[in-house]
Amino acid sequence: MIARETILSLEGITKRYGDAGVVGPVDLTIGKGEFLTLLGPSGCGKTTTLQIIAGLLEPTDGRVSLSGRDITDAPPPQRDMGLVFQNYALFPHKTIFDNVAFGLRMRKVARTEIVDRVTEMLRIVGLPDIERRLPDQLSGGQRQRVALARALVIRPTILLLDEPLSNLDAMLRKRMRHEIRELQQRLGITTIFVTHDQDEAFEMSDRVALLDRGRIAQIGTPEELYDAPTTRFVAEFIGDANLIDAEVVSADGRGLVRLRIAGGSEMLARTSALDLGPGQGALLMIRPERIELADAAAPGTLPARVRQRVFSGERITLELDTSGGPITCTKPSLPQYRQLDPGMQVWLQPGDCRALRAS
Amino acid sequence: MAAAADRRFGIGLLTPIGLLYLFFLILPIGFFLSMGFFKYDVFGLYKPELTGENFARLVVDPYYLDIVALTLKLAGLTTLFSLLLGYPLAFFLTRTRSAWRGALMFLVVAPLTTGVIVRTYGWIVLMGAEGIVNKTLIAAGLIARPLQILHTETAVVIALVHILMPYMVFPLISSLAGQDPNLERAASTLGASRARCFLEVTLPLSRPGILMGSVLVFTLSAGSVVIPQLIGGKDVQMMGQSIYELVLHTLNWPLGSAMASLLVLLQFSIIFVYFRSNRRVRR
Amino acid sequence: MSAADKAGRRGWFGLRLSVFLIYVFLMGPIAIIVLSSFNATTSMAFPPQGFSLRWYGEFFRSDSFVDAFLFSMKLGLCAAIGATAIGFLAAYAIVRFGGRAREAAQSAALLPAMIPHILISMSLLLALNFVPVPDFTVLLAGHVLICLPFTIAGITASLDGVDAQLEAAAWTLGASRARILGEIVLPLVAPGVLSALIFAFIVSFGDIYIALFLAGPGMTTLPMEIFSYVQWESTPVIAAISTLQILLIVGLGLIVERLVGLRRIMRF
Numbered sequence: 082m083i084a085r086e087t088i089l090s091l092e093g094i095t096k097r098y099g100d101a102g103v104v105g106p107v108d109l110t111i112g113k114g115e116f117l118t119l120l121g122p123s124g125c126g127k128t129t130t131l132q133i134i135a136g137l138l139e140p141t142d143g144r145v146s147l148s149g150r151d152i153t154d155a156p157p158p159q160r161d162m163g164l165v166f167q168n169y170a171l172f173p174h175k176t177i178f179d180n181v182a183f184g185l186r187m188r189k190v191a192r193t194e195i196v197d198r199v200t201e202m203l204r205i206v207g208l209p210d211i212e213r214r215l216p217d218q219l220s221g222g223q224r225q226r227v228a229l230a231r232a233l234v235i236r237p238t239i240l241l242l243d244e245p246l247s248n249l250d251a252m253l254r255k256r257m258r259h260e261i262r263e264l265q266q267r268l269g270i271t272t273i274f275v276t277h278d279q280d281e282a283f284e285m286s287d288r289v290a291l292l293d294r295g296r297i298a299q300i301g302t303p304e305e306l307y308d309a310p311t312t313r314f315v316a317e318f319i320g321d322a323n324l325i326d327a328e329v330v331s332a333d334g335r336g337l338v339r340l341r342i343a344g345g346s347e348m349l350a351r352t353s354a355l356d357l358g359p360g361q362g363a364l365l366m367i368r369p370e371r372i373e374l375a376d377a378a379a380p381g382t383l384p385a386r387v388r389q390r391v392f393s394g395e396r397i398t399l400e401l402d403t404s405g406g407p408i409t410c411t412k413p414s415l416p417q418y419r420q421l422d423p424g425m426q427v428w429l430q431p432g433d434c435r436a437l438r439a440s
Numbered sequence: 441m442a443a444a445a446d447r448r449f450g451i452g453l454l455t456p457i458g459l460l461y462l463f464f465l466i467l468p469i470g471f472f473l474s475m476g477f478f479k480y481d482v483f484g485l486y487k488p489e490l491t492g493e494n495f496a497r498l499v500v501d502p503y504y505l506d507i508v509a510l511t512l513k514l515a516g517l518t519t520l521f522s523l524l525l526g527y528p529l530a531f532f533l534t535r536t537r538s539a540w541r542g543a544l545m546f547l548v549v550a551p552l553t554t555g556v557i558v559r560t561y562g563w564i565v566l567m568g569a570e571g572i573v574n575k576t577l578i579a580a581g582l583i584a585r586p587l588q589i590l591h592t593e594t595a596v597v598i599a600l601v602h603i604l605m606p607y608m609v610f611p612l613i614s615s616l617a618g619q620d621p622n623l624e625r626a627a628s629t630l631g632a633s634r635a636r637c638f639l640e641v642t643l644p645l646s647r648p649g650i651l652m653g654s655v656l657v658f659t660l661s662a663g664s665v666v667i668p669q670l671i672g673g674k675d676v677q678m679m680g681q682s683i684y685e686l687v688l689h690t691l692n693w694p695l696g697s698a699m700a701s702l703l704v705l706l707q708f709s710i711i712f713v714y715f716r717s718n719r720r721v722r723r
Numbered sequence: 724m725s726a727a728d729k730a731g732r733r734g735w736f737g738l739r740l741s742v743f744l745i746y747v748f749l750m751g752p753i754a755i756i757v758l759s760s761f762n763a764t765t766s767m768a769f770p771p772q773g774f775s776l777r778w779y780g781e782f783f784r785s786d787s788f789v790d791a792f793l794f795s796m797k798l799g800l801c802a803a804i805g806a807t808a809i810g811f812l813a814a815y816a817i818v819r820f821g822g823r824a825r826e827a828a829q830s831a832a833l834l835p836a837m838i839p840h841i842l843i844s845m846s847l848l849l850a851l852n853f854v855p856v857p858d859f860t861v862l863l864a865g866h867v868l869i870c871l872p873f874t875i876a877g878i879t880a881s882l883d884g885v886d887a888q889l890e891a892a893a894w895t896l897g898a899s900r901a902r903i904l905g906e907i908v909l910p911l912v913a914p915g916v917l918s919a920l921i922f923a924f925i926v927s928f929g930d931i932y933i934a935l936f937l938a939g940p941g942m943t944t945l946p947m948e949i950f951s952y953v954q955w956e957s958t959p960v961i962a963a964i965s966t967l968q969i970l971l972i973v974g975l976g977l978i979v980e981r982l983v984g985l986r987r988i989m990r991f
Contacts, residue, residue: 135891135895136895137894137895156894157894157897158899160895162895163896164892166892170891171892172892173889174911183893183896184896187896187897187898188897231896232895235897445900446900449900450816450819450820453812453813453815454813456812457809460809460864460868460871461831464865464868465835465846468843468847468849469842469846471850472842472845472850485849525745528738528741528742529742529746531738532742546976546977547746547749548749549976550973550976551749554753554965554968554969554972554973555928555929555946556931557929557931557946557950557953557965558753558929558965558968558969559753560953561756561949561953561961561965562751562755562756563752564953565962566751566755572755602748602749602752659839660839663839663840665841665932666931666950669954670950670953670954680839680841683841683845684841688936693849696845700842700845703839704838704839707837
């Protein structure tokens with residue numbers, strides 16, 4: 082990853098809601114031009130964090146700094162951030178032009194410059210010639226772009242996007258993912274994106290911060306989160322994961338451990354929990370698409386019996402029973418896998434195993 | 441701090457209403473009500489001497505005692521009849537599927553907006569010695585001389601019911617409209633007759649509306665001045681009107697204030713009873 | 724089944740009949756006023772004998788009535804504007820910054836509706852004996868007080884319908900709180916504000932309790948003029964004035980009904 086100059090940092094940000102719960106402490110830094118996603122299930126604190134960054138909510142504790150300046154107590158108008166809301170929050174009584182021009186007018190930009198910049202921005206988001214219309218005359222996708230234009234036209238230091246795609250239909254949502262990402266890269270604007278949708282997060286982001294019950298469970302590139310989850314929550318939230326109870330047989334102290342699962346089979350796994358030692362309980366994680374199937378027993382293979390085969394077009398999902406418990410395995414829909422009927426015996430050769438701390 | 445700025449802004453927004461309420465509502469009313477504890481003075485407004493005689497007079501002097509008793513009686517009757525007339529109206533308005541529902545609803549509010557005076561005047565035209573009712577009866581040969589309709593308790597109650605009924609109808613509509621009509625349907629499929637269904641399902645569920653409406657009508661009728669004055673005249677004296685007389689004509693502010701305190705006490709004890717019974721209903 | 728149905732239909736018919744009679748009772752006196760205002764003779768005969776507009780003419784020739792009418796209009800306008808402006812600010816504070824104290828603040832704001840109006844006006848009259856405030860100011864303050872519960876209730880209901888995110892959006896775009904109030908919130912609740920204005924005017928225009936005690940010399944409102952007139956004599960001029968007032972108010976009421984629905988303001 083390219084080293085970036087830090088533009089925004091959160092230090093120990095905490096928000097208490099009476100007895101309703103706590104968000105944080107959250108520590109986070111974002112580099113200039115980076116696309117960071119706050120990902121998590123509803124109620125994990127991602128929108129609260131975003132609103133604290135925008136200045137709409139005041140943290141109970143902690144510090145927010147923008148380019149080294151403490152802005153914890155600064156109201157939103159002093160922050161220069163563009164926020165796009167889930168429901169777009171376009172002013173229903175103002176035309177599209179006036180909606181987009183609003184932020185520039187508040188900044189007392191000259192009238193002729195306003196016209197130029199609004200026109201230019203509407204062209205950039207692909208919506209020329211709708212300036213005189215009112216928001217309720219637009220489709221959901223168009224409103225989405227207007228909201229984006231309104232947030233971008235003020236040339237914010239950071240663009241904040243709060244689940245901006247969740248009100249669009251599936252087709253449009255996919256297209257907008259790419260459009261927003263492309264726009265972000267073209268303008269080089271630092272962006273923080275909030276979503277509960279893992280596909281969105283992965284397709285768009287440089288880095289993803291996965292939140293769980295108010296805290297960051299793990300932060301990293303999409304590849305890091307997928308390949309090397311550090312907790313059961315991350316492993317289960319991101320993609321599909323087979324998680325099997327195991328016991329540590331040996332560990333080299335540098336991230337490689339040997340695990341034994343019920344039934345006595347042993348496998349090698351990488352781990353980020355360097356303190357795992359022999360005799361301790363652990364979780365063995367295997368991604369369903371990283372499992373090779375073999376017809377005969379070999380060293381390092383795990384005997385299994387096919388319980389179910391589900392055909393879904395381009396893919397085949399096999400439900401298998403092993404001594405360690407049920408395991409799911411996905412395969413491309415090729416003839417050799419279509420022949421695997423319930424009851425048949427196979428041998429599994431798991432690849433890229435990870436060992437997680439037992440939860 | 442953002443929150444502190446918000447608080448300042450909120451307080452700023454509330455400053456006009458706060459000043460208005462403080463200087464034109466709370467302080468004057470507090471001062472007026474405290475007058476009741478001072479001695480009456482023929483030449484000034486009051487004598488700065490504390491006394492309980494004003495309140496004592498209200499309870500001991502049969503003249504004022506009668507006024508209090510009559511007020512309770514007429515306000516009670518007004519509440520009762522407003523409920524008896526308002527309930528079917530509210531029930532109809534919440535259950536009808538007529539296209540005229542909106543218009544009918546508007547007709548219930550409309551009289552309220554014309555002001556007390558105009559509506560009272562209508563009753564004078566109807567009930568006066570030279571009024572329409574008497575003229576019609578005489579013309580029909582039913583009576584020889586005009587009946588005394590104005591200046592009777594009946595006339596006051598009729599006029600009060602007429603003027604205050606919307607205040608009964610609206611809470612009733614809220615509580616009846618909030619009910620699930622399926623409950624009634626369920627009860628009737630279980631074999632309950634319409635009457636039983638009404639008595640055992642609809643009526644108990646509309647209790648909050650009945651209470652709210654009754655409190656409103658009772659307090660408003662107990663405090664009314666114009667109707668007793670114009671329709672009741674000297675013969676039907678109620679508390680509101682008596683306060684008016686005491687302050688404006690007799691210039692006995694302390695006694696008027698004591699009467700007003702009694703009225704407020706009456707109203708707030710009724711509101712208190714309302715909240716208590718309402719809480720019980722919710723539980 | 725069919726017997727129960729028949730009983731049900733008979734019950735429904737009985738209900739409709741009684742509702743009809745209740746409407747006759749509610750509307751009767753008002754209809755009588757309107758009809759007798761067109762009476763050709765002095766007496767209050769009913770049905771009216773002949774049709775004439777002479778009582779309307781008499782009204783317009785009477786300086787005292789016309790003055791009272793104009794004064795009521797002026798007072799009503801001032802009170803409505805005052806109560807709407809103050810009520811709008813208060814309602815916004817209650818809705819957006821009320822937090823957990825919202826219920827309590829809302830009840831406190833409706834205080835003048837819970838106190839008998841006669842008490843408000845007499846207290847102000849008493850206070851006038853000690854604090855010299857111009858008569859019109861006190862009268863206006865009294866009217867603003869009795870109108871406020873209605874404007875606050877109406878505008879609060881309208882504000883509840885405004886998406887708070889619009890204000891948040893304006894805020895992040897750099898608008899100050901005051902700009903947000905003027906440029907975003909006010910236009911969005913304009914129908915509610917306008918109907919609150921009209922409703923406050925209606926309340927002020929129909930008031931007698933405040934004016935009776937607080938109106939100084941030369942400040943006779945229309946209801947006061949009618950009140951003092953009706954106590955001594957009954958003439959169809961009163962019916963003509965009342966009819967005009969009813970027309971004015973029903974017209975305004977219909978506008979409010981069109982804008983937001985009277986019921987929303989009445990239910991507080």
